[in-house]
Amino acid sequence: MKDSAVAHIKTYTGLDDESLDKYPDITQALFVLIADMFDNRNYQLDKAGGVNRMVMTILNSHSVNLL
Template identity: 45%
Template structure:
């Protein structure tokens, strides 16, 4: 599945969130946008380039779930989730 194909419903299913509350859906939509921006910024890839790296989809799902469940960003004690970091590092073209 390409990142551009991931829907809010996909992310809610991954998070095992079955709530149809409009506020929850709105929160997942906001998180989806933020996580795509994070991946784009971290890797330096365009949206089109991100779509060619299907393993980035799992990074998106993990990031989204972590952000929803913990209500915090993915950095905890100055450490990024190792699985997400390794996937994003494989595709990073930002060398700064």
């Protein structure tokens, strides 16, 4: 699950391995993604399709591939 979570973070943010190491809060997003994958087997928090806001906030703040 760690490899999947890291791949998701890299794809979402556009950051590479070296860049990810510069942001300590990415680790928190990684842990939450892994826990969410394990506990819920999905990325949504509720039936309305809401996603984990803390993860999205961290990933959005480091995303370099926005259009």
